[in-house]
Amino acid sequence: MIQSQGQIRTQQAGLEYSNEVNRICLFNFVCQLYMLIFSLKLIWLFDSKYIIMFAWFMDLVTFIVVLLDKNISKGVSCVHFLEKVLIVIHFEVMEINLFYIPIMQIVVIIGLFLYQVLQQDQSKRKHYIIAHSYGILYISQLLLLSLKWNSFFQYSYYQTFIIAWTALGVNTFLIVLLLITLVENCFIKDIPEIDGSIILWLIYYIFGLTVIPFFLLKEICEFYEKDTILINIKIAGIAILISLILYMISFLFFTNKVRKQLIIVLQLEGRQTHAEVRSPKSPKSPEPESPKPKWSKLQIPILFIRVSASFYKLITRKTANEINNRNISSIPICSDVLRPDSLNFRQSPCLTMIRQIKSIPRDQDSCDICLICFENEPDIVLYPCNHGGICTGCSENLMKTTKQCFLCRTDIKYTFKINQKVGEILEVTDVQKV
Incomplete structure (x- = not known):
C-alpha cells in the first residue's frame, strides 16, 4: 500500500513535468507559426489582416486558458484583443492615436507584475519575472510601432524595431545561461540518464528562437524600407519558409527523442528550487536548520x-x-x-x-x-x-x-x-x- 502511494506521487510528478515539456514545445511552435505567416506575407504580399486574425485566435486561446485557471491576467488578454481591433480601425477606417493603448498596457502590466511577485512564493517569482519582462518588451515595441504609424517617430524601421533586436539578444543570453546551468547540473554531477543529446536539443532550441527570427526581422525591415528589389525579398521569404518547416518537423522529432531526459532535467531543477525554499542560506547562520519531518x-x-x-x-x-x-x-x-x-x-x-x-x-x-x-x-x-x-x-x-x-x-x-x-x-x- 505504501509503495502504491509512492508510485502514485511519482506518476503525478512525472505527469506534471511532462506537461511542462509540452508547454515549452507549444511556446516554440507558436513563435514559429507567427514567423511562418510573416514569411508567407513576404512571398505573396497578402494583406496584414491575416496576421492580425491569427493573433486574434491566439489571444482567444490565451484568454480561455487564463479564464479556466481563474487568473487575474485575463484582463490583460482582453486588452491585447482590443489593441488589434484598433490597429485594423487605424488602417482600414480612420487614423487614431494608437500609442495610448500600449501606454495603458505598460501601466497595467507593471501593476500586475508587482502584485503577483509580492503574492507568490520564492519558487515561482523567477518565472513571473521572466514572463512579465518579455511582456514589457513586447508592449514597448508596440509603442514604438504605434508612434511610427502615427508619424510621431521619424526613424527607419531598423531603428523602430530596436526592442525586437534587444529581445533577441536577451533571449540568446538567457538561453546560453540555461545551457551553462544544464551542463553544471547534469554532467558535472554525473547523472547516468543524461547524455550529450540534451545539449544538442537546447542548441537547436536556441537556433529556432534567435537565428531564424533575426533573418526574418531583417527581411521585414527591408520590405517596409524598400531597401532591395521585391524578387530578392520573395526569395529570402521562401528560404525562411522552407527553414521554418524543416525546423518544426525536426524539432518535434528531436524533442520526442530526448523527452525523458528533459523530464529528468526539470525534476532536478524542481528539487533544487524546493531545497532553496526550504533551507535558504543566511550569512548569520552558515548551517541551516534541518527541515521538520513531514507525516x-x-x-x-x-x-x-x-x-x-x-x-x-x-x-x-x-x-x-x-x-x-x-x-x-x-x-x-x-x-x-x-x-x-x-x-x-x-x-x-x-x-x-x-x-x-x-x-x-x-x-x-x-x-x-x-x-x-x-x-x-x-x-x-x-x-x-x-x-x-x-x-x-x-x-x-x-x-x-x-x-x-x-x-x-x-x-x-x-x-x-x-x-x-x-x-x-x-x-x-x-x-x-x-
Missing part, C-alpha cells in the same frame, strides 16, 4: 499487534477480527509477570499474576515509556524491522543521525505513528518516509 495520512490504516515491548507484528483484517472477539486484556510478554520464577504455584496462577501486575509501578513498565529517553509515551513503529517502543522525538533523532533501528541496526525506510488503540490492536494512520 502523511494513510487512506487505509495499518494494523499491528504488540508482541513485546519493542517488537510489533503486522496483522490482517481476519486476525484483527479474531483478536477483537477474544475478551482478554493485552499483557506485555516482556513484563516480569510472565517470568516462570516469579509465579507462586502454591497459589492460583491467575491471582498471583493479578497481584504482581498491580504491584508494578507505571514508570517501570517498559511498554508505557520510551525505551530510549524513558520520559515520553511510545508511539512509533520502525519499518521494515517492526521494532518500536520509542517516542516521536527519539525517532526524529534517529532520522537525523544513523537512520537505523536502535536495536537491530536495520536501515529504516518508514516510521509509523500509532494514533489509535483498539483492544490489543494498534492502528497506524500516519507514515513518514525516510
